[in-house]
Amino acid sequence: MKSFTKAAWGFLLSITFSTSLMANGLLGKQLSTIENSILNDSIINRQTDIINNRVDRVKNKKQSLVDLEQLLTHLPEGEVSSLIAPVGNLTESINILDVAGNTLFREVEVENGWRAIEHQWLVMTSQAELKQLQQLARNNVVALVSTKEFNTLGLILVQFKVKPLFDNKEQLTSILPSSLHNKLARDYVYQTQSNSQDPNISQVNTEAPSNKEINPIQSLNSESQLDETLNNAACLAPLSIGMVDTAIDVQHPVFKNKTITRQSFITENLAAPKAHGTAVSALLVSNSSQVPALLPKAKLFAAEVFYGQNDFSQGANLFNLVSGINWLLSQEVSVINMSLAGPDNPILANVINIALTKNIAIVAAVGNEGPHSPPLYPAAYKNVIGVTAVDDKNRLYRWANRGDYVDFSAHGVSVKTARLSGDFGFESGTSMAAPVITAYAACAKYKAEQTSANYLDLLNTQALDLGDKGYDTLFGNGRIGGS
Structure with missing residues (x-):
């Protein structure tokens, strides 16, 4: 009672x-x-x-x-040996650990289901605005993490943390100078668009490759084998191309005698995943008849920006993504492959636009979030070449995004490519289709420079129309390349 x-x-x-x-x-x-x-x-x-x-x-x-x-x-039997792990399967928060098992930072789910580094934001500033931010830091309103001047991009990017109270744009803009409001974004996390779920294949590999027999081009036993390998090539021009991806297992025999220049943009004490970057780069510059190269004579410049989220997925935060693009612009590449996707924001939009104004083509995977997904970026930015995936029967990949930002289709289902420890396997996703269009775009640009033609017109002439007649939002302008 x-x-x-x-x-x-x-x-x-x-x-x-x-x-x-x-x-x-x-x-x-x-x-x-x-x-x-x-x-x-x-x-x-x-x-x-x-x-x-x-x-x-x-x-x-x-x-x-x-x-x-x-x-x-x-999933039809034998369609692919490693399945896609949708981003939605990640837990709402992940502690990102260093090689000693210590938490370096925390990745969380934020508004609209996107992912970002917890309480961390980026802003593009001028020197005068930077002084205002530094004053806010002295007053303990924000905590500056990193300030970097990107000379090639011509901008200053500030990475800072805020207290939970200000961890949303409405509250944050109330304490920042008004001139920064449209230059502000969370430190968003972007995902690769083809993730291995084979438990026997680790995303992080530090072991030496096995000594199994790989048939590099120069040791092929017959001219017919060599011809078959070179026939897969988009062209034989001596190109310089770039990619933003995970690290690469350069000890894989598939890269023997290949010129690959790498630059890492993740913290040194983070274990760098290698599986995705190895698979994508092998399609571009392989030296093996098992994975015939799209660009046998190209030099590859690889910006390594991804850290491991778990055994099967990896993320790249916006700050590292911008750092990688800035470096690639200084390498004078003609095309940048971006087999990754994530949210729109003014910082990435500005960086992509700067790259395009420097006459560098950007090719990006449209994403593997399914037919009802909102547009993913950078593929959905204007003048970026968005790539979807089809199988060897020209059927659209079931998980591929759809929309008016799809420009071309390419083989991206059950694609044989390099895996870690000197092995080979099959991968699916728009990640695997993007390098095909990257190769053909690089070749078209090379040819256009010699003939004063428009390289996009040259690309369109190579596309096989699929789906509805003419352009459509499933296959874009059509399929380029073989199977």
């Missing part, structure tokens, strides 16, 4: 306090009936929004699990 009486009194007091708050206001001011009504409506609307957001998140998580279950159940 005593507990019931206490509960009743507590309930009555809560009503009295609530009524008093509404009547007198937070500052003791007497509120009118209309003001009380507005206050009530505001509270109800805010609570409704919170509930709706939670319901939507539960629905999205449930749908992701259903989609994954259907993929695992209905």
